[in-house]
Amino acid sequence: MKESVDFPVIAMMRSPFKEKFGIPRQPNLVDVPCYIELIAPYNDAAAFDGIEAFSHLWLLWVFHDNKKQQGFKPQVRPPRLGGNQKIGVFATRSMYRPANIGLSVVKLMGVEQQDHGIRLCVTGSDLLDGTPILDIKPYITYSDAVLDAQSSYAVEAPIAKQVFWHTQALNQRAELLQQQYTSEQELKYVEQVLALDPKPAYQKDINRVYGLRFSDLEVKFKVGTQDVFIVALQYVDMV
Incomplete structure (x- = not known):
């Protein structure tokens, strides 16, 4: 074999x-x-x-x-x-x-x-x-599509968290939109991703700042119990 x-x-x-x-x-x-x-x-x-x-x-x-x-x-x-x-x-x-x-x-x-x-x-x-x-x-x-299938520990879809923008991130967002480095639609996709809480499940520090790359954007964020806070947004070439 x-x-x-x-x-x-x-x-x-x-x-x-x-x-x-x-x-x-x-x-x-x-x-x-x-x-x-x-x-x-x-x-x-x-x-x-x-x-x-x-x-x-x-x-x-x-x-x-x-x-x-x-x-x-x-x-x-x-x-x-x-x-x-x-x-x-x-x-x-x-x-x-x-x-x-x-x-x-x-x-x-x-x-x-x-x-x-x-x-x-x-x-x-x-x-x-x-x-x-x-x-x-x-x-x-x-x-x-098996309608009566059972999924053990993964029964329900994850609950999306609310996404908020801190003042600094809002200012950076406005600048990137004005310079056409991003679009409102792309930023909506960023919010969708963050609403799923991508941090490791064992990490509970609400003050820790995480970073991820989405397309040409570098996004910094914090994760609370029910919310995600975007604290910084940069175009990759500016990082």
Whole structure:
């Protein structure tokens, strides 16, 4: 029996999520637009004939930016359980697993023709920018949507927190908008991401300032019990 199998990479994800910190922990929690750029010879439009009749797609992809692990670890600490309780790796969606493969459902917004082929515009992605994609399959409602499924410790979607802007961040926001380094729509996406509270579940210090990169923006923020406070906003080239 073969111990490993090789697969071709058919596409790359182009996403405003430039680092792992801040990426939604599950797909379809934010409606940020992302682009799947097909690689030759898979960028042939004929290969996607009929795909626009489907509203959602399955993406099979690779956790390409993981730190190296020494050997197989049978248990992990899911963020949903506070980051302290251990559970079997195959009972989680942890990125650290024997095969670094991820599976996500995204919403298909359209197929765009480009000089070098085509790309797919999707929303709801939880993929890091530059993620290699191994396969794309249509989501089939009658078989893929299991209405009576049970989800153990991940029953309910996370409750979104309210996002507020401190005075300094508001001034920086106005300046970046005036200089057209960002847009109101992009800042709404930033708020969606922060409302999901991307900090580690075990971190309880409400005075700690966190930072994340979203597209070309560097965002500094604090997380309270029910709120997120944006304290600074900068364009990456200004950082």
